[in-house]
Amino acid sequence: MLKHGILGLLNYADMNGYEILETFRHSLNHFWNAQKSQVYRELTALENAGYIQGTWIEQDGKPDKKLYSITDDGRVELLEWLSEDLKESTRIPLLMKTFFLGEKSLDENIAFFEKLKNSYQKRYKGFVEADQSQDRYGDELQDAYKSMFWGFTISYGRRRSKMVVEWCDECLSQLEETKNAKRS
Amino acid sequence: MLKHGILGLLNYADMNGYEILETFRHSLNHFWNAQKSQVYRELTALENAGYIQGTWIEQDGKPDKKLYSITDDGRVELLEWLSEDLKESTRIPLLMKTFFLGEKSLDENIAFFEKLKNSYQKRYKGFVEADQSQDRYGDELQDAYKSMFWGFTISYGRRRSKMVVEWCDECLSQLEETKNAKRS
DNA sequence: TTAATCATGTAACACGTTACATGATTGC
DNA sequence: GCAATCATGTAACGTGTTACATGATTAA
Numbered sequence: 300m301l302k303h304g305i306l307g308l309l310n311y312a313d314m315n316g317y318e319i320l321e322t323f324r325h326s327l328n329h330f331w332n333a334q335k336s337q338v339y340r341e342l343t344a345l346e347n348a349g350y351i352q353g354t355w356i357e358q359d360g361k362p363d364k365k366l367y368s369i370t371d372d373g374r375v376e377l378l379e380w381l382s383e384d385l386k387e388s389t390r391i392p393l394l395m396k397t398f399f400l401g402e403k404s405l406d407e408n409i410a411f412f413e414k415l416k417n418s419y420q421k422r423y424k425g426f427v428e429a430d431q432s433q434d435r436y437g438d439e440l441q442d443a444y445k446s447m448f449w450g451f452t453i454s455y456g457r458r459r460s461k462m463v464v465e466w467c468d469e470c471l472s473q474l475e476e477t478k479n480a481k482r483s
Numbered sequence: 484m485l486k487h488g489i490l491g492l493l494n495y496a497d498m499n500g501y502e503i504l505e506t507f508r509h510s511l512n513h514f515w516n517a518q519k520s521q522v523y524r525e526l527t528a529l530e531n532a533g534y535i536q537g538t539w540i541e542q543d544g545k546p547d548k549k550l551y552s553i554t555d556d557g558r559v560e561l562l563e564w565l566s567e568d569l570k571e572s573t574r575i576p577l578l579m580k581t582f583f584l585g586e587k588s589l590d591e592n593i594a595f596f597e598k599l600k601n602s603y604q605k606r607y608k609g610f611v612e613a614d615q616s617q618d619r620y621g622d623e624l625q626d627a628y629k630s631m632f633w634g635f636t637i638s639y640g641r642r643r644s645k646m647v648v649e650w651c652d653e654c655l656s657q658l659e660e661t662k663n664a665k666r667s
Numbered sequence: 668t669t670a671a672t673c674a675t676g677t678a679a680c681a682c683g684t685t686a687c688a689t690g691a692t693t694g695c
Numbered sequence: 696g697c698a699a700t701c702a703t704g705t706a707a708c709g710t711g712t713t714a715c716a717t718g719a720t721t722a723a
Contacts, residue, residue: 300576301682317702330578337683339704348605358604360692362702385580388711392484394514394636396569399491401629403565445585447661451654452578462646470635477631485710501674521711523676544720546674572683 301333306369306377309351311323311445315364324447329426329456342367350376359414405481409474416467419460426457485517487564490557495629499548500526504595510633513610513640526551527583534560589665593658600651603644610641 308314308322312340323333345351353365369377393415398470400408430453492498492506500523507517526549529535534557537549553561577599584592614637 300574300579303583304579308588310583310586315702316704317700327579327582328573329490330573330575330582332573332683334684336535336685336704336706341682343704358701362691364646364702377583378586381580381583387574387576389512389516390484390512390711391514391639392569392571394489394639396510396565397635397639398511399487399494399515399561399565400632400635401626402494402562415559423609442585447657448581448584449666451581451584451650451657454653455575455578455581455650459643462642466635467638468502469638469718473635474633477628499674500676501672516711520676520678520713525710527676542673545672546719548674574683649711 301331301337302345303377303380304331304333305338305341305345306350306373306380309367309369310374310377312443313366313368315356315366316366321324327452330452345373349373405478409478410473412467412470412474416464416471419463419467423457423460423464426453426460430457485515485521486529487561488515488517488551489522489525490534490561490564491553492557493553494561497550497552499540499546499550509622511636512637529557533557589658589662593655593662596651596654596658600648600655603647603651607641607644607648610637610644611635614641 304323304327305319308319314322319337319342320333320335323331327333342353346353346367350369351367351369353367356364356366358364378421400411403411412471487504488507488511492503498506503526504517504519505523507515507522511517512622526535526537530537530551533554535551535553537551540550542548582594587595
């Protein structure tokens with residue numbers, strides 16, 4: 300999975316590991332959190348598989364870097380992945396916890412959902428701002444068609460955050476109702 | 484993560500591996516897809532850690548089974564997990580693919596989102612029906628408070644499916660717009 | 668007789684996380 | 696002098712997936 304993400308980025312431009320990590324951090328971070336160690340490991344694996352090739356570049360005033368570019372085989376692999384059906388493995392840690400919340404008290408659970416709501420409300424605001432500032436990656440790409448899909452991922456993030464906030468509201472109102480019913 | 488799910492289930496009732504798998508399949512499947520091999524592995528690990536203990540039960544007409552029950556240490560571990568902050572590792576395969584869809588044609592991408600919309604529409608209907616039939620797990624639990632949280636997970640599933648369908652609509656209308664713009 | 672259900676697992680691999688490890692240059 | 700930026704990785708562990716492997720009983 301990460302493998303294909305890296306191939307996708309190298310298909311846009313040659314990059315070294317550090318730049319790939321930066322790109323993940325500023326453009327893909329809302330849907331993929333890439334770890335340093337994993338990126339370097341995948342780069343090695345991808346090079347061994349012949350999907351990318353790296354060249355060491357000397358720099359002055361900075362450490363040497365290994366610049367990777369995608370190969371023809373890599374491009375084929377990328378397109379194959381894009382054509383495959385996506386296999387969505389549903390694993391939602393939030394719901395795993397929610398499912399067993401019956402072990403905790405009403406008040407603890409109200410606090411749980413309030414905290415959650417708060418954090419997603421912040422995320423939501425972040426997405427709305429990103430949308431308005433018509434920003435970074437969309438501009439970097441300089442290709443209206445490609446940047447449209449970047450926009451789609453932002454839109455998903457916005458909708459998802461909103462959905463979670465609304466879900467929290469629903470949970471909270473049911474919890475409050477239960478609390479009131481107990482009191483009377 | 485799965486580890487705590489198993490602890491949670493064993494906290495409700497003693498079960499063997501097969502029953503745990505069945506429970507995942509009919510009650511937790513919409514947010515957690517547990518593999519056989521992993522469940523058996525976790526059960527062994529959990530027993531070695533002292534969080535659960537298993538006893539072999541002979542049955543007639545059926546294979547022997549190993550019935551597990553949670554220990555006091557296991558219950559402590561479960562409650563600790565419930566109190567911890569949840570660490571949500573955002574990794575959304577759907578968006579990873581979406582991000583790089585610029586490599587494919589307009590028509591292919593329209594087909595992609597239509598297929599996706601279709602599958603989430605089906606899921607959505609499934610959730611709505613599950614909601615109305617006031618069903619399985621909620622009844623099994625026989626505990627209004629606990630089954631409320633099960634209901635929360637269903638509600639999340641319903642909202643999420645709906646959100647994805649709406650997102651697909653947005654993507655599709657933008658793609659269609661681009662298509663029309665090209666034609667003229 | 669054949670498929671489904673009940674029941675257990677192992678082996679190998681793939682993918683993700685956390686901690687450790689190094690070191691030069693630049694700006695405050 | 697200290698933190699940030701640029702740049703590379705390894706080691707160990709944890710978690711998830713795929714394929715393989717076995718075998719009895721029951722219902723169509």
